[in-house]
Structures are given as structure tokens and as C-alpha cells.
Amino acid sequence: MRKVLLLVMVSTFAGCAKRQEPESLLKARELMAEAQNPSGNLALLCEPVDAEVYLDGVWQGLCSDFSGSPKALRVGSGLHEIEVKKQGYWPYTTYFEPSRARARLTIQLRASGPKAGGSE
The missing domain is CATH 2.60.40 (Immunoglobulin-like)
Structure with missing residues (x-):
């Protein structure tokens, strides 16, 4: 039972790591970096x-x-x-x-x- 629960938890967290940020958030990060480096x-x-x-x-x-x-x-x-x-x-x-x-x-x-x- 522990092995199954551990496997489910690892699969869940691994799926979260693969999510990509929305394009608007990536653009906002880029604009902020440019503002800090004029x-x-x-x-x-x-x-x-x-x-x-x-x-x-x-x-x-x-x-x-x-x-x-x-x-x-x-x-x-x-x-x-x-x-x-x-x-x-x-x-x-x-x-x-x-x-x-x-x-x-x-x-x-x-x-x-x-x-x-x-x-x-």
C-alpha cells in the first residue's frame, strides 16, 4: 500500500513540474528583467x-x-x-x-x- 501511495505522489508532483507558464507571464518576466537592466x-x-x-x-x-x-x-x-x-x-x-x-x-x-x- 505504501508503494502505491508513494508512486501516486511522485507521479502527481512530476506532472506539476512539467507545466509551462502562460505566455503572458513569460512576457511580464521579460519586461521586468529589461526594466532592471536599462x-x-x-x-x-x-x-x-x-x-x-x-x-x-x-x-x-x-x-x-x-x-x-x-x-x-x-x-x-x-x-x-x-x-x-x-x-x-x-x-x-x-x-x-x-x-x-x-x-x-x-x-x-x-x-x-x-x-x-x-x-x-
Whole structure:
């Protein structure tokens, strides 16, 4: 009798473990995880437009690739280093932490050599 009762209990609990959560509950869990790990988009308006963009030291493309709607630099959660540079200009470095929103960054690089037309 004990063996039959034990077998029935094991079968019952094993059946419970195989149940899947409803799709709406899975989607809610996914949305909650995204809310805890915010990401965002960063639109870059640069002068010169062909300056290179680096995210955490990794080349992402040119500024013109991320100039606005719908183009923007996708940034994951956490604090990130954004660097914009071009040969002949001083590099620009800033730090960005996304907050699930689109942000806009306007950058004007300064020439690193003597000014054009100067007598230096």
C-alpha cells in the first residue's frame, strides 16, 4: 500500500513540474528583467560628421551612422565610455549611462594643428 501511495505522489508532483507558464507571464518576466537592466539609444550630432565613434574602446562606425531617428547608437545597461575622434582633431571622450530613453549628444571636435590661413 505504501508503494502505491508513494508512486501516486511522485507521479502527481512530476506532472506539476512539467507545466509551462502562460505566455503572458513569460512576457511580464521579460519586461521586468529589461526594466532592471536599462538600455538606451544615443543620437550623435558631430562636426565633422565623418569622425569615428568608439563605445567602450570598440569601433562602432562614423558619427553620421548615429545621427538621429531612426539611427542611434544602441547602448546596454551600465556606465559606458563614448569616444569620438578623427585624425587632425582633438578626441572627445564622455561617459553615458542609459535610462531607457533616447539621448542626444552634440559634439564639435577642435582641430589639433595650426589654424588654416595662420602664419604659425
